[in-house]
Amino acid sequence: MSRTARLFQLMQSLRRHAPPVTAAQLAEDTGVSLRTLYRDIEALRGLGAIIDGTAGYGYALTEDAALPPMMFDDEEIEAIVLGLRDVQAIADPHLARAAKNALTKLQARLPDTQAHRLKYAVLAADRIIRPPQPTIDVRALRQATWDERTIQIDYVDVHGTPTQRCVDPLGIVFLKETHNLIGWCHLRKAYRNFRLDRMRNLAITSRSFRPRRIPMLREAIDVLSSCWPEPSAMTAESRDSAQS
Structure with a gap:
């Protein structure tokens, strides 16, 4: 294997593994x-990759912007454009702006022919009915989820009844027309969906549930997915019945 091929393979390994990845694994x-x-x-x-870490600790690829751009085939470009444009259409303002910036950066990194295809992609995404705007700072909620920190919220259910909840946030999903937090509800002692537009007064606590988020999320999806109706059968009433 040539040195160039080996360095490319090393970059792929750094991208693929959850950081920090050990030198022995690489x-x-x-x-x-x-x-x-x-x-x-x-x-x-030396080529410009920003790689954090040292021998004995492990390595994490932070940025490789100075390296040659990754090549995509035509359908991969269409898929990326469609996904990011859908994010712009349905996400909270911070994430929508991030999706727009990501498209701009990607276009700048691609060769001219592929950048042209990205700019004038055949596929597009738009929403005639926009999802309800979240009533909390979704960026703070995402960070709490990444940090595996328990949150406190005021929540209003489908009947308009307010409750105070203590929740371990596991992930955010877009179900039909609304954004929902999947989490472990300490009040109900069970996994629940929480619509972001019904959440108020988000507070991040010092309580950590690390490192259980990923296995809890898998379990929560298994438990809750049986309550999620097929998209064609989902009505406002059935959606609300899946909310806590």
């Missing part, structure tokens, strides 16, 4: 010794 992926792996890490840094 060396195994690329089929080299630890000494060669350390030299390859420094070579990538």
Whole structure:
């Protein structure tokens, strides 16, 4: 394997593994010794890749903007454009702006022919009926979810009854026409959906449930998915019945 091919394979390994990834794992992926792996890490840094970490701790790829752009085929470009434009149509303002910026950055990184295809993609996304606007800071909620921090909210259910909830936030999903938080409700002692437009007064607590978010999210989806009707059968009444 040429050195160029090996460095490319190392970049792919850094992208693929959850950080921090150990030098031993990277060396195994690329089929080299630890000494060669350390030299390859420094070579990538010299090319402009921002790689955090040291030997004995593990490595995390932060940014590789100075490296040659990743190539996409035509359908991959259409899929990326459609996905990011849908985010712009349905997401909260911060995430919608991030999707727009991501498209702009991607267009700047692609070769001219592919950048042209991205700019004038055949597929588009728009929503005649926009989802209800969240009544909390969704960016703060996303951060609490990443940090695996328990939150406190005031919540109004489908009947207009207010309650105070303590929730372990696991993920945010878009169901039909509304954004929903999937979480473990300490009040109900069960997994629940919480519509973001019915949440008020979000507060992030110091209580951590790390590192259980991923297994809890898998379990929550298994439990709650049986309550989620098929899109064609979903009505306002059936959607509300799935809310806590």
